Amino acid sequence: MSKLRSTRFGRRTTLGLLGAGITAPFIRPAAAQAAWPEQTTIPDILKGSGEVRIAGFGGTMNDAQIKAYYEPFEKISGIKVRAFPGSDPTKIKAMVETGNVEWDLAQLSRGSIMNLQKRGDYFEKIDYDIVDSGVDPAYRFEYGLEMLVWAQVLAYRKDLVKGEPKGWSDFWDTKKFPGERAMYGTTSGGFPEMEFALMAAGVPPDKVYPIDIDKALASYEKIKKDVIKWWDTGAVPIQLLTDREVSMTTVWNGRMAALQAAGVPAEISWSQGLSKRDAWGIPKGAKNKANAMKFVAYSTMAIPQARIAFAIPYGSVNNASNEYIPPDRLAVLPSAPDIKKQLLNYNYDWWIDNREAAVNRFNKWLLS
DSSP states (O other), rough: OOEHHHHSSOOOOOOOOOOOOGOOOOOOHHHHHSSSSSOOOOOOGGGOEEEEEEOOOHHHHHHIIIIIIHHHHHHHOEEEEEEOOOOHHHHHHHHHHHOOOOOOOOEEEEHHHHHHHSSSBBBBBOGGGGGGBBBBBEEEEEEEEEEEEEEEEEEEEETOSSSOSSHHHHHHHHTSSSOOEEOOOOOOOOOOOHHHHHHHHTTGGGGOOOOOOHHHHHHHHHHOOOOOEEEOHHHHHHHHHHTTTOOOOEEEHHHHHHHHHHHEEEEEEEEEEEEEEEEEOOOOOOHHHHHHHHHHHHSSHHHHHHHHHHHHHOOBTTTTTGGGGGHHHHHHHHHSSHHTTTEOOOOOOHEEEEEHHHHHHHHHHHHH
8 A cells, every 4th residue: 555654743643742662552452453344355346446535634643544444455355555644734725725635535524524615615515425334424514524523621630649530520629629621722723622611611512512611711711711722733731741731621532541551540431521533524626526436435434433432432324333342442432322422522613613603702802
């Protein structure tokens, strides 16, 4: 398989600040790899020839994808995979507008795809006639198919926190759980964690959307003095926990497995976390559109989805994948039934419609 390795660490894919040794838990050792489930057959409609050019986030995520489904897809389908790092919606926008579409498929977020579609015609429609029936309807949308489940959650150091915090009211309660905090900011173009602020104020998870911005900012005000860092890359909260600079932080769940394996006494509290997803999108005018669609269908089948979960602690979009994942591995995935029910589905639609107002209000509050 032809593959280009990234030298830039993408979001949620590696722990650059902690050194190469800590990344090992993401890609499981050879003994575990030997036990991975194998997709031995595929429908004839997914077979073909030629190539498919896939843009991902590079780094450790790319390594996981090579093992989980790039190499097996090549072998079973007859279609060559060329992997490129640096997936970016702004690059796709430029490619489509100039007619020089260098990628056939890109790993993005549902929000990125939908936001571009609001401004023009940048993606091909997904052919759901060839997608596995096990893919939950919640992960399907017209111009993309979600393919990876991750979570934005509360993490804490067990040696600095007495007891087990559960939910955002505990995160906000610095008397019951003393110590400094860190939360996600907006400096890298991200969206503030207003959902957490509302749940800390007592709003039930099923009433969070539509977000009451005034109420969220009022809630933020109660913890502002205790937040020492508004982080913008996934490595930062991990470093803060490692260095004992905070007792609690918000974090992307996939980062925690490597941290724990390195011996840092830290835990995840899944309660009231946000369930987020990455998605496949086919750029408009992709040269190998048919092959891209075949790969989208293959990669979201139950076994390829299970294989990703073996490599990196993110969840599956195919309801049948759990049958192929050992209980101990399933127990740390955001798509596990016992964890999934504790999470709030992130509402990409609300943020697309309200991002400018919400971010501007948050930034103005933060500087006040």
